Amino acid sequence: MDLGAAFLGSLPSGSGGTVRGRAGERPEFLSDRGSTAVAGTIPPLPVRRPDVISSAANSGTSLFNRFFEWFGSLGIFFWRVLTAAVTPPYEWRELIRQLDEVGSKSLPLVAMAGAAIGVIISLEARYSLTRFGAKSMFPATLVYSVIQVMGPVITGLVVSGRVGAGMGAELASMKVTEQIDAIETSAINPYRLLAATRILACILMLPLLTLATDACALATGWFAQALVEPLSFSQFITSGFNGATFNAFLPQTFKTAVYGLIIGLIACFQGMRTRGGAAGVGRAATNSVVLASLFLILSDVVLVKFILVFFP
Amino acid sequence: MATTYDIATKQADPRQDIPASMIAVENVYKSFAGHKVLNGVSLQVNQGETLAVLGRSGTGKSVLLRLIIGLDTPDSGSISIHGQDIAGLALDRMGEIRKKMGFLFQQAALYDSLSVKENVAFPLEHHRRDMPKSERVDRVRQLLVEVGLDGDIDRMPSDISGGMQKRVGLARALALEPEILLLDEPTAGLDPISSGEIDELILKLQRERQMASIVVTHDLHSARTIASRLALLKDGEVVIDGTFEDLQQSDIGFVKEFLKQS
Numbered sequence: 001m002d003l004g005a006a007f008l009g010s011l012p013s014g015s016g017g018t019v020r021g022r023a024g025e026r027p028e029f030l031s032d033r034g035s036t037a038v039a040g041t042i043p044p045l046p047v048r049r050p051d052v053i054s055s056a057a058n059s060g061t062s063l064f065n066r067f068f069e070w071f072g073s074l075g076i077f078f079w080r081v082l083t084a085a086v087t088p089p090y091e092w093r094e095l096i097r098q099l100d101e102v103g104s105k106s107l108p109l110v111a112m113a114g115a116a117i118g119v120i121i122s123l124e125a126r127y128s129l130t131r132f133g134a135k136s137m138f139p140a141t142l143v144y145s146v147i148q149v150m151g152p153v154i155t156g157l158v159v160s161g162r163v164g165a166g167m168g169a170e171l172a173s174m175k176v177t178e179q180i181d182a183i184e185t186s187a188i189n190p191y192r193l194l195a196a197t198r199i200l201a202c203i204l205m206l207p208l209l210t211l212a213t214d215a216c217a218l219a220t221g222w223f224a225q226a227l228v229e230p231l232s233f234s235q236f237i238t239s240g241f242n243g244a245t246f247n248a249f250l251p252q253t254f255k256t257a258v259y260g261l262i263i264g265l266i267a268c269f270q271g272m273r274t275r276g277g278a279a280g281v282g283r284a285a286t287n288s289v290v291l292a293s294l295f296l297i298l299s300d301v302v303l304v305k306f307i308l309v310f311f312p
Numbered sequence: 313m314a315t316t317y318d319i320a321t322k323q324a325d326p327r328q329d330i331p332a333s334m335i336a337v338e339n340v341y342k343s344f345a346g347h348k349v350l351n352g353v354s355l356q357v358n359q360g361e362t363l364a365v366l367g368r369s370g371t372g373k374s375v376l377l378r379l380i381i382g383l384d385t386p387d388s389g390s391i392s393i394h395g396q397d398i399a400g401l402a403l404d405r406m407g408e409i410r411k412k413m414g415f416l417f418q419q420a421a422l423y424d425s426l427s428v429k430e431n432v433a434f435p436l437e438h439h440r441r442d443m444p445k446s447e448r449v450d451r452v453r454q455l456l457v458e459v460g461l462d463g464d465i466d467r468m469p470s471d472i473s474g475g476m477q478k479r480v481g482l483a484r485a486l487a488l489e490p491e492i493l494l495l496d497e498p499t500a501g502l503d504p505i506s507s508g509e510i511d512e513l514i515l516k517l518q519r520e521r522q523m524a525s526i527v528v529t530h531d532l533h534s535a536r537t538i539a540s541r542l543a544l545l546k547d548g549e550v551v552i553d554g555t556f557e558d559l560q561q562s563d564i565g566f567v568k569e570f571l572k573q574s
Contacts (some may be wrong), residue, residue, distance in 0.1 A: 080403075087404070089438075174423075182421035185381050186435045186484075187410035189403055 077195075077269045084189050085196035094193055098201035102163050103208060110209045113158045114216030117150050118142070121217070122224035136239075139231075142221045143240035148252045151214040153300065156259035159202075159209060160292040164267045167198055168288030171271025172281040180272060195272065199264030206260035210253050251307040258303060259296050266292045333358050333392075334492055334524035335380060340389030342375055342548075349375050350386070351548035359491070362518055362525040363553075364539035366532065366570070371545045373528040374418065377494050380526065381415050382406045393492065411439060414485030414523075418497040420477040422469040428480050429465035432456060435487040455483040459513060475506035482513070486521075493517075493525040499534050511537040532574035544570060 125141045171194060174180050183190045222236045267288040274280040333356035342350040349372040357363045365373050378384045380391055382398050390397050393409050401409070422431050432452045436443060443451070456462050459479040469477055478498060485493065498514060499507035515538050518525060529535050535542050536556050543553040546566050552559060559567055 084403075089441075177424070178417050178419065178421040179423055181383055182415075182417060182423070182484075184383065184403075185410055185413070185415040186438070187407035187488075188435075188438050189407065191403075 073273070074265070074269055077191075077272075078265060080191045081195045081199060081265075081268070084192035085200065087192070091193050091197050094197040095200060098197045099205060101166075102159070102198075102201040103205035106159050106162055106205070106209055107212055109162055110155050110158050110213045111216045113154050114146075114151065114213035115220040117154050117213070118146065118217035118219065118221035119224045121145050121150065122221040126225060126228070138225060139222075139236045139240035140242065142225075143218065143244075144248070146217040146221065147214050147249045151217055152210050152252055152256045152259070153297070155206065155210040155213045156256060156263070156296045157293055158213075159206060159259075160263045160296055161289050163202065164263050164288040164292040165285045167264070167267035168271045169281055169285035171268060172274035172284035175272055175274045176277055176280055190272070195264075195268040198268055199261060202260035202264035203257045204260070206256040206263075207254050210256045214253070247311045251311045255300075255303045255307065258299060262295050262299060263292045266295065334394060335526065336390075336392040336395075337376070337380065338390045338392075340376075340379060340386045340391060342372070342379065342384070342386050349548055350379075352389070353545070353548065353550055354389075355543055355550060355553055357492075357524045357526055359524050360518075360522040361541060362514075362527060362539045364527045364529055364535035364542045365545060366529060366535055366542055367545035368570075369530060372548045373530075373545060374496050376545075377415070377496050377526065377528050381410065381413060381494055411488055412490055413492040413494065414488070414490035416478070416481045416485050416493075416495040416498055418500055420469075420474075420481035422477055422480055422484075424469050427466050427468055428461065428472065429453075429456070431469065431480055432483045432487055435484065439488060451487075452483075455486060456480075458486070458517070459483045460509075473506075475502050475510065478502070478510055479513070482510075482517075486517070489521075491523055493523045495525065495527045497529055498527065499529065499531055507531070507534060508537075514538045532571070 121142055122138075125138055125145070126135070129135050129138055129141060171180070174194075180190050180194065183193060218240075222231065222233055225231055225236070226233075270284045270288045270291070274284045276283070335355075335357040337353055337355050340350050340353045341348070353372075353376060355363065355365075365376060367373050375384065379386050380393075382401070385399060390399060392398070393413070396409065398406060398409060423434065426434065429452050432455055433448060436448050436451060440448065453462065453465070456465055459482050461476060461479050461483065464472060464476065469480070472480070482495075482498075495514065499510050502510065511534050514525075514527070517523075518538070527535065527538060541554060542556060542559060544551045544559065544567055551564055552562055552567050554562075559571060562568070
């Protein structure tokens with residue numbers, strides 16, 4: 001059985017080839033092969049790759065190219081925003097508006113997320129620690145889990161969803177209705193007015209929102225524990241932060257500034273390059289959230305290692 | 313003065329004197345995804361002149377305006393504003409040139425999160441920070457009165473009609489007192505009465521301010537009303553550039569067909 005037929009599925013013996021390539025074309029390499037060949041009279045045809053492999057290879061190359069094109073465009077966009085951000089005139093009013101939009105309006109959401117996380121960790125930790133006879137470690141477990149890992153990541157993901165989608169959709173909508181072009185024709189740098197202000201707002205607000213998440217998580221975590229076993233809040237805090245240094249908490253909180261950079265940069269980039277009307281706006285919003293969330297988590301791998309090395 | 317372009321040689325009549333121009337487009341080519349949109353376009357506009365660029369849909373009229381304002385770059389050729397070639401200029405440098413230009417988009421492109429008065433005030437707030445707030449408010453009101461919209465200053469763009477949006481867009485384009493005005497299909501989508509009102513408004517503003525203007529339109533009647541010269545595009549090339557009378561007297565088949573159908 002020849003290789004091409006095995007790969008493509010089936011080739012009835014004695015047939016001249018009933019396998020189809022792309023768009024219903026008959027693959028050339030199968031035209032005279034198989035049982036119709038008479039040994040010694042007709043030379044064997046050269047074996048060529050099946051069409052589906054070529055298609056897969058082309059798709060892979062195209063995906064590979066698009067992947068690097070996307071990164072290249074993102075890099076150019078980032079450079080334009082950076083140069084615009086450090087050159088006057090500065091857009092202070094728009095920055096303040098964005099600080100409110102990103103910070104104040106995300107606060108209830110991250111507080112609720114933090115509160116939920118606090119209860120979840122409290123329930124899970126109590127069960128595990130009791131099982132291993134380490135109930136006394138509960139306050140420290142909750143504090144370290146929240147402040148070092150869960151608080152920053154949950155804040156980043158929640159803000160990525162709310163702010164990333166909102167920014168991506170807003171800028172995409174402005175792009176498809178030519179409002180960004182109108183800003184540019186009014187001799188105003190859209191990278192400075194729209195992108196730099198939003199990205200800077202995300203960078204500044206994420207650490208503050210993370211603190212809010214942490215505070216809510218610790219409060220509800222303590223409360224969930226106190227319902228089962230009497231534990232005063234001051235006792236909980238003293239025990240939880242016992243022996244802790246600033247290095248244990250501050251880098252993890254301020255690393256969320258990098259999350260803010262990722263969320264703002266990707267949301268603005270996706271929004272400002274949108275095409276395709278309403279469908280394009282939807283894609284921009286979705287891609288902003290998905291890509292920001294993905295890169296946020298991937299960046300955490302690097303950031304955690306960085307903190308462990310430089311802030312032992 | 314009429315300038316007749318020969319499609320084959322793409323040369324202007326050498327007997328014409330060409331005065332110094334505020335907008336000079338020279339031999340500009342532009343393609344998108346292999347499809348040629350502009351195929352060697354050349355034209356000039358002087359102060360006080362209004363040039364109407366006509367043609368069928370999809371012949372590159374709006375693309376030409378986008379190239380002149382710098383939103384796109386030509387594949388080859390040059391575009392000069394006040395004698396300065398704008399190709400390759402950095403965004404901030406181009407911004408200095410754009411302060412002297414006003415652009416009216418086909419759909420007005422108003423900022424939908426700002427009210428009418430905030431839309432008009434937007435360029436002033438960014439470029440005239442030295443202007444006291446009271447003076448800025450007066451200036452915005454004056455612009456809106458000029459375009460016939462003094463009663464609707466607090467309304468949002470989504471709450472006003474298409475014609476009113478165009479007027480707001482025009483007021484915004486005039487906020488920085490430009491020397492050059494570019495209008496992309498100013499009467500597109502409007503009823504005949506509103507179209508006539510916009511035409512009269514543009515004519516009045518042009519008489520008062522003596523700007524160099526380019527109006528892109530497919531409406532021949534509108535072009536005749538507001539423009540001193542008309543340029544007809546076909547397949548990305550300027551077929552004729554002259555007065556309406558020059559178009560009427562032209563022997564070029566496409567020009568005759570266009571006039572007949574309009």
